[in-house]
Amino acid sequence: MTQSPTLSRRSTSPSAPAPRKSKRSGADARAGYTFLLPWLLGFIALTVGPMISSLYLSFTNYNLFDPPKWIGLDNYTTMFQDERFLQSVGVTVGYVVFGTPLKLAAALAVAMLLNSARKGQGFYRSAFYAPSLIGASVSIAIVWKAMFGDSGPVDQGLSFFGINLGGWVGNPSMTMSMFILLTVWQFGAPMVIFLAGLKQIPADLYEAASMDGAGPVRRSVNITWPMLSPVIFFNLLMETIHAFQIFASAYIISNGEGGPAGSTLFYTLYLYLRGFSDFRMGYASAMAWLLVIVVGIITLIFFKTSKSWVHYSGDSK
Amino acid sequence: MINRRNFLTTVAIGTASAAALAACGSPAPSQTGSAENPVTINYTWWGNDDRAERTRKAIALFEEKNKDIKVNGNFTDFAGYWQKRATEAAGGGLPDVMQWDLSYMRDYGQRNQLLDLGTVKINTDAFDKSLLPSGQIRGKTYGIPTSTNAFAVYYDPAKLASLGIAEPDGTWTYKEYNDFLTEVGAKGNGALFGGTDYTGVWWMFNIWLRQNNTEAFTEDGKLGFTKDHLKKWWNQTAALRGTPAIVSEERVTQLAPKSPFGSNVSVTEVTWDNFMAAYLGDSGAKELKLVPVPSDDKDNLGLFLKPSMLMVASAKTKYKDAAARFIDFMVNDPEVGQIFKTSRGVPASKTQRDGTTFEGTDKLVVDYEKSIEKYLKDAPEPPIVGFGTLEASFKRISSDLNYGKLTIDGAADAWFKEAEDLIKQNA
Numbered sequence: 001m002t003q004s005p006t007l008s009r010r011s012t013s014p015s016a017p018a019p020r021k022s023k024r025s026g027a028d029a030r031a032g033y034t035f036l037l038p039w040l041l042g043f044i045a046l047t048v049g050p051m052i053s054s055l056y057l058s059f060t061n062y063n064l065f066d067p068p069k070w071i072g073l074d075n076y077t078t079m080f081q082d083e084r085f086l087q088s089v090g091v092t093v094g095y096v097v098f099g100t101p102l103k104l105a106a107a108l109a110v111a112m113l114l115n116s117a118r119k120g121q122g123f124y125r126s127a128f129y130a131p132s133l134i135g136a137s138v139s140i141a142i143v144w145k146a147m148f149g150d151s152g153p154v155d156q157g158l159s160f161f162g163i164n165l166g167g168w169v170g171n172p173s174m175t176m177s178m179f180i181l182l183t184v185w186q187f188g189a190p191m192v193i194f195l196a197g198l199k200q201i202p203a204d205l206y207e208a209a210s211m212d213g214a215g216p217v218r219r220s221v222n223i224t225w226p227m228l229s230p231v232i233f234f235n236l237l238m239e240t241i242h243a244f245q246i247f248a249s250a251y252i253i254s255n256g257e258g259g260p261a262g263s264t265l266f267y268t269l270y271l272y273l274r275g276f277s278d279f280r281m282g283y284a285s286a287m288a289w290l291l292v293i294v295v296g297i298i299t300l301i302f303f304k305t306s307k308s309w310v311h312y313s314g315d316s317k
Numbered sequence: 318m319i320n321r322r323n324f325l326t327t328v329a330i331g332t333a334s335a336a337a338l339a340a341c342g343s344p345a346p347s348q349t350g351s352a353e354n355p356v357t358i359n360y361t362w363w364g365n366d367d368r369a370e371r372t373r374k375a376i377a378l379f380e381e382k383n384k385d386i387k388v389n390g391n392f393t394d395f396a397g398y399w400q401k402r403a404t405e406a407a408g409g410g411l412p413d414v415m416q417w418d419l420s421y422m423r424d425y426g427q428r429n430q431l432l433d434l435g436t437v438k439i440n441t442d443a444f445d446k447s448l449l450p451s452g453q454i455r456g457k458t459y460g461i462p463t464s465t466n467a468f469a470v471y472y473d474p475a476k477l478a479s480l481g482i483a484e485p486d487g488t489w490t491y492k493e494y495n496d497f498l499t500e501v502g503a504k505g506n507g508a509l510f511g512g513t514d515y516t517g518v519w520w521m522f523n524i525w526l527r528q529n530n531t532e533a534f535t536e537d538g539k540l541g542f543t544k545d546h547l548k549k550w551w552n553q554t555a556a557l558r559g560t561p562a563i564v565s566e567e568r569v570t571q572l573a574p575k576s577p578f579g580s581n582v583s584v585t586e587v588t589w590d591n592f593m594a595a596y597l598g599d600s601g602a603k604e605l606k607l608v609p610v611p612s613d614d615k616d617n618l619g620l621f622l623k624p625s626m627l628m629v630a631s632a633k634t635k636y637k638d639a640a641a642r643f644i645d646f647m648v649n650d651p652e653v654g655q656i657f658k659t660s661r662g663v664p665a666s667k668t669q670r671d672g673t674t675f676e677g678t679d680k681l682v683v684d685y686e687k688s689i690e691k692y693l694k695d696a697p698e699p700p701i702v703g704f705g706t707l708e709a710s711f712k713r714i715s716s717d718l719n720y721g722k723l724t725i726d727g728a729a730d731a732w733f734k735e736a737e738d739l740i741k742q743n744a
Contacts, residue, residue, distance in 0.1 A: 063743070064403065064407050065425075065430065066428065149571050150571045167567065169570060170567035170568060170570035170571040172722070255574060256397055257709075259713070259716065260566065260716070262717070262722075272400075276403040276404055278703070278706045278739070281407075
């Protein structure tokens with residue numbers, strides 16, 4: 001993103017004398033930083049500052065009103081004896097592990113369907129993208145709750161086929177499926193990225209492969225998959241991180257309590273409850289930092305393993 | 318095509334900013350009006366649509382009588398209410414005037430978030446002197462009770478008649494109440510249930526403790542009862558869980574935030590007597606009645622009058638005088654009594670009580686409080702810091718019990734662990 005294009009431009013001009021060049025690039029840098037300043041100030045004041053203070057708070061006992069008391073690593077160690085915390089980890093991991101791949105599979109499948117040129121393509125693309133535009137909104141969570149409630153459309157629809165599950169919202173063993181369906185339904189964003197990726201694969205590769213007698217399976221394994229792998233990697237990474245942060249829908253569907261029977265007690269929801277219901281801000285901060293660290297580690301693992309399966313154009317592989 | 322370098326930078330920045338977002342929540346400061354004349358004060362309360370409509374009327378009346386003050390009202394349900402207040406307190410922007418609950422008096426009062434109402438002019442002459450301490454902490458007055466409420470068993474006479482069951486007279490032991498619930502459940506035929514599991518209600522547990530001459534909290538802020546008390550309590554309905562005597566927890570969750578009683582799913586509910594208006598509104602029933610809670614000791618019902626809600630002001634309000642005038646109006650004005658009737662409870666101020674005409678179901682509530690007068694004991698003082706959290710976890714853990722996720726022993730262990738942890742934390 002910021003590869004200082006000015007530098008490379010200057011260095012290609014042979015006529016400029018050396019000392020002057022460095023002076024001007026210094027001025028350029030100053031100008032650059034000046035233009036960056038508004039963003040930089042906001043970033044420091046609104047993101048870096050609070051992050052540092054939350055790091056400090058994570059080592060304290062802080063109830064919002066009294067000054068924080070330093071307690072070292074206590075928050076981090078007591079977490080692992082807190083059954084609600086462990087429950088929230090279980091719920092969140094289950095959601096990430098099942099929700100993310102399903103969502104990506106749905107996104108990829110629909111992107112492949114939409115990739116072929118046919119009439120009304122623009123309409124279909126918009127239609128499939130729409131849920132992810134409104135999906136994060138409060139109203140959708142409310143609609144979802146009504147749909148999956150007792151005698152809601154889902155319950156009635158299933159009853160029609162002789163499946164009597166009752167409402168999903170109050171049933172601890174069904175709530176997770178409900179949330180996974182909600183996230184899968186919002187496949188629009190990764191779908192658009194997949195679609196862009198598919199469009200970038202040069203048609204001549206397929207033509208050449210067909211000439212050599214490769215069938216559709218062979219073509220998708222040897223052309224589509226490797227050519228699309230950076231996009232798959234990107235989507236996988238973003239959606240995984242995104243899934244860890246699920247909050248709004250869980251908060252609304254469970255009335256902010258994580259029920260029934262703790263089955264929707266997502267990590268961030270418990271973090272919020274700890275902070276704003278129980279006034280345990282230190283504990284909540286520690287949870288936030290643990291999440292940052294874990295997500296960081298998972299991202300790192302993704303990057304490490306990506307070398308073996310992600311193919312970039314220009315690479316020798 | 319996708320270039321490796323650009324791609325990695327984008328991903329790295331995306332990841333970093335996503336992670337950064339997880340680490341910090343930005344508090345939203347609320348605003349207070351700054352116009353010179355009239356000043357605008359913010360008022361917030363919890364409740365349902367019925368209370369919202371009544372409050373709107375009361376505010377309109379206040380503004381008409383006080384042309385120099387505008388009141389900006391805002392409301393949510395009870396659970397969300399306290400999370401919002403915490404967020405606002407963190408940002409230093411609590412609303413000027415707030416409806417308050419006894420459970421959270423200490424959390425905010427003791428931590429200097431509420432205005433000492435002794436420093437402003439509010440008339441408390443018409444209040445019963447035994448009630449005012451419920452709004453006081455360490456000699457300072459932080460809250461003025463609007464009204465009183467007491468625990469009761471609600472029932473729907475029309476539904477009982479349709480099932481061919483006689484109306485209860487309110488002199489019953491726990492066994493008799495359980496038998497009653499069982500009978501309703503059996504005859505209700507899957508459409509009507511006895512009631513919500515009353516052992517999941519903290520205050521009912523508290524009343525049962527008082528019936529057994531045990532206080533819930535000691536004077537130095539520790540638990541006054543043992544794990545065995547709690548196990549015995551949750552065992553009261555052990556035989557009823559999973560039967561139609563009790564509304565299944567699945568249904569309770571589905572119906573939330575409405576109660577099963579208000580949703581016409583159950584025939585009785587054990588709760589505060591000021592819920593009459595809300596239940597009538599929610600259920601559309603013509604008439605609901607209330608009788609005393611069960612007790613195994615006929616002479617000790619363990620009941621008490623509690624301030625059903627209090628009016629408090631933020632310690633940081635810029636408009637102390639306007640806030641005080643609004644509070645005074647809400648607790649003393651007879652016309653406000655006429656608007657709310659018993660929906661906030663029976664008015665605590667004699668001026669307001671005498672100026673209100675109670676008819677029909679409102680009269681039932683007032684009569685109920687009169688009928689139990691001889692059983693009433695002193696109102697509890699504001700419970701310990703963090704009590705609101707304990708009350709919520711009591712409800713949550715008994716819900717897990719009803720879902721069959723916990724045994725009674727496990728539930729008692731879980732609650733005691735949380736309670737002891739909380740008391741230690743706030744010590």
